[in-house]
Amino acid sequence: MTDQNQNEINSNQYWDSRFETDWESNSGREQSRFFARVAIEALPQWLQHKVRWDNLSVCDWGCAQGDGTEALAQLLSWDVTGIDFSQSAIERATHTYPAVKFSHENLLEQPDRPPFDVLFSSNTLEHFAKPWEVFGQVARYASKFIVLLLPYREYERHAEHEVTFDSTNIPLVPHPDWVLVYDAAVDTRFRQPSYWGGQQILLVYARIAQLGDYQLSLEDAKFAGEGEPADVVLAKAEKARLERAQTALVSALSKFAGEGGQGGAAPAESEAEKARAEQAQAALELERAQAAMRVSALERESEALRAQLQQLGEEHAKLAAESHQRDERIHFLQYREQALVNEVNTLLATRSWRMTAPLRAVRGAPGWMRKRAKDVSYAYQHGGVRNVVQRSLMYIPRHAKARGTGEHAPSAVQVVRPAGPAIPRAPRPRRELPDVFVFSIIDWHFRIQRPQHLAREFARAGHRVYFFTNHFEDAREPGFSIEQLDSALPLYQVKLKVQKAPAIYFAAPTAEAVEQIRAGMRLFFNWSGTERSWSIVQHGYWYPVATGLQSECVAYDCMDHHEGFGNVPQELLAIEDQMMEQADLLVATSSWLEDIARKRNPHVSVIRNAGQYRDFCDAPAERFVDPQGRQIIGYYGAIAEWFDAELVERIAQSFPDALVLLVGADSAGVGERLTKHRNVQMIGEVPYAKLPYYLYAFDVCLMPFRVIPLTLATNPVKIYEYLGAGRSVVGVDLPEMAQFGDLVRIADSHEGFIDQVRAALAALPDAPDVVARRKEFAAGQTWAHRVSDFGDAIRALPQPTVSAIVLTYNNLDLTKNCLESLERYSDGVALEIVIVDNASSDGSPAFLSTWASSRKHVKLILNDDNRGFAGGNNQGLAAATGDYLVILNNDTVVTRGWARRLVNHLRQNPGLGIIGPVTNNIGNEARVETSYQDLAAMQVEAQALTDQYLGEWFELNTVAFFCAMLPRDTYERCGPISEDYGVGFFEDDDYCRRVQAAGLRIGCAEDVFVHHHLSASFNKLGAERKRALFEANRLVYEAKWGPWTPHQYRRRKRLGN
Known part of the structure; x- marks a missing residue:
């Protein structure tokens, strides 16, 4: 790079322009936080403690927009001042982080200001062609330590970088007053997420005059080695030896040639010298060939091991995916079994069931009598009267026992059941990220929806996530049980103990229930060691609990217009009103809900639903096939009161040669209306992992909702999933459909909807660019994006x-x-x-x-x-x-x-x-x-x-x-x-x-x-x-x-x- 280019890159104008244009779009803020965390992890403990205990002042030189400075101040509790020569960067930093100190200065212009105790700089010196001269200039502003984080072994340099730092050009004494006392190399390639695809090195320099006061040991210095495999080290050593030999040989030949040019004195000696040179050359060539063979063998072995490792990794990922699908299927079936048992028990406990018991007894008496007569006849034939009496006496207790064991629970999962008072513990090390509590409206093993997706993505983002199921365990004493949901993630379902195990949908929590839940939460906190938390509340029942947990943020995730369900008790709606007004953050999932929310709370963020793009973007190995080979008009999702059965019936009638395939639980009796149509097939509910099997069979996907207050507030998850598979979609005209533009066909009447379905079928097969646009949209609307938005909204409060x-x-x-x-x-x-x-x-x-x-x-x-x-x-x-x-x-x-x-x-x-x-x-x-x-x-x-x-x-x-x-x-x-x-x-x-x-x-x-x-x-x-x-x-x-x-x-x- 020319001096002119370097001067331009290190100018105020250049960096002001960067910060005002593409800094954020190129993830500059995320990089600053990332590098700050890398530095914090690499810092020696003795330096962290000394800065904190001695209350040393710290300068973050080249702080950009202050994101790294804030991380240092927040995570290390240091007294940090961010300094940068870009005025626009400092103005942004001051606005974003008002609690942190920032100063607009250029230390390279040698301002007259008192020094800091510690000067810290992250990824700055590599921008200068003579970095250690720059070190000497800024060193006057540090009285005790200089801490540098630099790219390490960056052999393919970034366009803005002037120097590649490695062990050959990092000085132990870069300045007469300073000496290196600690270094640590960090490989950041495999971090998730990673903003540097290589290595970084942390260097700690101390003033020599004060070094004796620190009483550092060799262990404190911990100089980092290259950390390369032994084979590579040997190969490099062999290469260096051969290069030294070659250099010596060239020198000897040069000397020989020079002496020969002087007129040929001592010809005999010259001939002998030439013979020795030729012999050395031959030996060198032989050694080079042997070394090349050894290096080639090592490379082949390394390549084979890499291929084997890749194959094993792919096999492991495949087995893990299959295991996850099996586990999900098992949990789904267990949940459905328990749900059916609960429904039966609820039915058996109703007054109408008890009142009609005599009628059922009368109706069943003839059949019962015939069966008992056959039993008596059989017993008499195989043992006479005595056998009849004995069997009759055995029948009574067996029948009574059978009547008393009506409940059946699914297979137990591994749980932790704390009991008794909380056990005091010493404070644990503070976690960088707060725990996330999801107070859910559903159980984890119910159909996969927004609550589960958000919880999983928060866990993937590094938070410990505790998903509180809406089901309670009936118990008199407070407590909880834990189920780990994913062995690879810090993701758990928590089931609390509440006497009589109330259902959260039908009444507000009693004072006794709130107190028992809070007592259980205190036991939970003692077990989990939670110090910082965000509480995401998805149903009003949880709000009196969440407000007592001292979370940094209590967010109400408003997913639906609950009044639209029609069966929500007034006391729960009153709690929801309170939540909307008092929650630290009110999250609306649609524009319709946003309009309501902004009238109630000043801190509103719209975080819509999304799709798990990677679960739908690739066609599965197997998919549903219609035996008759018909085009398939499909829908998956809940079939409830908002499902427009009349519309679907008209579609079936309008397209008799197509199969209308409906996948989902029918809780509204729609099946009774549609079974008369031979081209309608209802599959019932299937696990989330099975959805692509049906989705990729759909030629046209439907969203046939009735237009009612409940659906006006809805942002449908399935649309993102449909588009993630690149499918053609037809939906009703709801407010949230506007965001999809021409990616989705919209209709505002039954006739228009049928016309759009006809147009979609006629357009098949869809053009590749159309499919690509749908998938591109879905790829930018994932649950990871939503969790990132959620975190940003909380941090912006x-x-x-x-x-x-x-x-x-x-x-x-x-x-x-x-x-x-x-x-x-x-x-x-x-x-x-x-x-x-x-x-x-x-x-x-x-x-x-x-x-x-x-x-x-x-x-x-x-x-x-x-x-x-x-x-x-x-x-x-x-x-x-x-x-x-x-x-x-x-x-x-x-x-x-x-x-x-x-x-x-x-x-x-x-x-x-x-x-x-x-x-x-x-x-x-x-x-x-x-x-x-x-x-x-x-x-x-x-x-x-x-x-x-x-x-x-x-x-x-x-x-x-x-x-x-x-x-x-x-x-x-x-x-x-x-x-x-x-x-x-x-x-x-x-x-x-x-x-x-x-x-x-x-x-x-x-x-x-x-x-x-x-x-x-x-x-x-x-x-x-x-x-x-x-x-x-x-x-x-x-x-x-x-x-x-x-x-x-x-x-x-x-x-x-």
């Missing part, structure tokens, strides 16, 4: 903005612990920290000024005098901008998820005006017994204390203001904290009375724990002054609110005990 007001008065060490915990454990919210210092004299102002200056999300107010508890906090409340305000003492340490959980309680309980956590040290009901001795043990014990009360809170009279969260609406209604109490005491009691006077409730979250040192500032006043202040302020309080009720402790009962 605005995070709750929380302002934590931290009032400080001396106690600098406690303040440091408090602030560090806020930064480390406040995930899931956009946190603003407002620090108000009340004229501390222990060095706090200087530390806080330095600390706050490096953080955009921090505001600092330094008072010249002590404004007291109320005055200082009121300053902070006035300066705060968050939707939720937290009054937080500086002698506290928060725990993971504290802010998100408190916000969720307030959001899900609109009548709750203020809420606090439980703690180790306070004078009221919020206090719980603890045993930890240090802050590290505190985090472990806090998780064990709170997880068993997930989603729970209780009402109390006063929240202590060591930690209290209130919505901005409460603050605006009740105003600032009363400053009538001077330095402190009784402000929290006073404020809580005002909250109650506003008609709001006061709560304490059982699932949030905050460590409290207790009265760290007041203790400096001395016991006598504290007592006097307390009594004086009590009189002030009672003058306003009447007699003060002393706070009380409570005895917290552990769940399961």
Whole structure:
């Protein structure tokens, strides 16, 4: 590449243009996140810990649009600033990730700015022809470490890359002040998804002057080897030896030729030298031939092994597919068997069945008597009267036993059945992706529909997915069972225990059922180790459960217009109304539903149905064949109240020479109407894997729906599947059909529909380009696309903005612990920290000024005098901008998820005006017994204390203001904290009375724990002054609110005990 081209590629104009045009279409954002995760996985643990524990500042140089920077900040909890010389990239990054710091700078122009502790850069240096000179330029902006992620052994370079990095050109000491202390090569070719088809290498350089302070061992360095097979290493060594010999030979011949050109002195020696050269040449040729033979043999052996491996892989994939189809068939038959048994048992339990029992007995009596007479005659002939009596006595208990065993369950699947109280566990390593809970409207083994497809694709995307079946196990005690659905994926079905096993379709859950399910979910959380989750709710019955799980997002996946079913109880419709208004994300599957949704919720995303293209794009080895060789007009899917039987009957009459083939369960009695037509064949329901067998036999595919409110809201899955097979499709004119354009023939009347079917039959065989267009459309409308959209919609939701007001008065060490915990454990919210210092004299102002200056999300107010508890906090409340305000003492340490959980309680309980956590040290009901001795043990014990009360809170009279969260609406209604109490005491009691006077409730979250040192500032006043202040302020309080009720402790009962 010329210098001119290189300068152009490394210019602001070039990259501004890239970021504004094709960066996203070329998956630039996905690549940034991908490379950030590769770097995080390759980073040595000692460096991760040092950056976090020493609170080192980190620069992400060349951050592009900030996607990788956000991953570093989120996954490593680092204090990261993204820097890039492209203004458009930084503007996009700042808009997309407001909680992360970004700066528009060009470090190569040597700006006058203080250095960072760590400079990180991903896939940047390869763009420069002299990368290590660039290293020297940016090294001045790192005081401790430089971390580089580079393409490794990229022998076929990208057009924008100037250098190929390998072990020969990566220096141990690229600059006199820097030395390589760690490297790790990573092969990214086989990751799913992969955005780099080769290797990457992570390099960690440290300043030599500080290297001794780190006390690194050889194990910490862990220099990466080439990692090549032994045969390849030997072959390369042989090749190098031959090349050295050849070089020596050429040198000798050159020398010989030079000496010969001097006039031929010492001819005898020259002849001898020539003979030796010829002999060496012959030996070299022999060795080269032998080496070539060895290399050729190794290549043939390698090729044979690769072919064998490919064959074994194909055989394994074929066997796995066949096994999966068999398993699906078994599950399907088991489910259908159980469903039929349930239907029979339901029928037997009805009043009409019991009332008509005498009629059935009378009608069956003659036949029963004839059969019994034959039995008696046979018994008498083979044993006389005694045999008759004995057989009669045996018949009675056997008949009674048979009547008592009416239920039959399918073969048991392997399950896990936890019992008893939750067992506290140490926190597990945080998973990169949240678990996904699918609270389904159907069982997994019912016909495959949207719920199963979404669940499977979320699992393929790397999430652990738990699919909660709509069937419960009848049990008095809470619990659950687990069924692994795919051995290759983290995909499980969960069956919860609920007394009387209610059906979710016919009534809202009772309070007792909700409590039992929540108790079962707490056991489940203890088993699964879930810390982060997304809850996808697909039926209103689940909503009271899902809102108590502290998920990062509760999404309502609105698949149907449920009122259109006509048999949905009013109390379930009321819950659906609540879901539509309060869900974090409201997903509509059609434009018709979108119109309704946008009137109810500001956060709506349209995520339509799709098709599993790979299941339908290839013709199966076998397909249905009509024995009469007729053209086939086909449909598969449910045949229910929305199925237009009249239309299908008219089609059968209009095309008597064609076979109308209907595949699906008939729950509307359509078969009774159509059986009189000899060209109609109804197959019944078949497993999902069997659908291509019939689909590829269809010449024309039908979507014969009635136009009713239910179908107006429908986005039919089968259309995507029909098109995935390239078939010709005729459908009714519904709103969702518009998206298919001319790929589907549409009709708005029975006559028009029949005309379109006739036109489709006349067009057969379809032109290859028409088939290709249909399949191309379906290939871009897969469930993987929908899951990607689902994840993007969740990640795009605005995070709750929380302002934590931290009032400080001396106690600098406690303040440091408090602030560090806020930064480390406040995930899931956009946190603003407002620090108000009340004229501390222990060095706090200087530390806080330095600390706050490096953080955009921090505001600092330094008072010249002590404004007291109320005055200082009121300053902070006035300066705060968050939707939720937290009054937080500086002698506290928060725990993971504290802010998100408190916000969720307030959001899900609109009548709750203020809420606090439980703690180790306070004078009221919020206090719980603890045993930890240090802050590290505190985090472990806090998780064990709170997880068993997930989603729970209780009402109390006063929240202590060591930690209290209130919505901005409460603050605006009740105003600032009363400053009538001077330095402190009784402000929290006073404020809580005002909250109650506003008609709001006061709560304490059982699932949030905050460590409290207790009265760290007041203790400096001395016991006598504290007592006097307390009594004086009590009189002030009672003058306003009447007699003060002393706070009380409570005895917290552990769940399961």
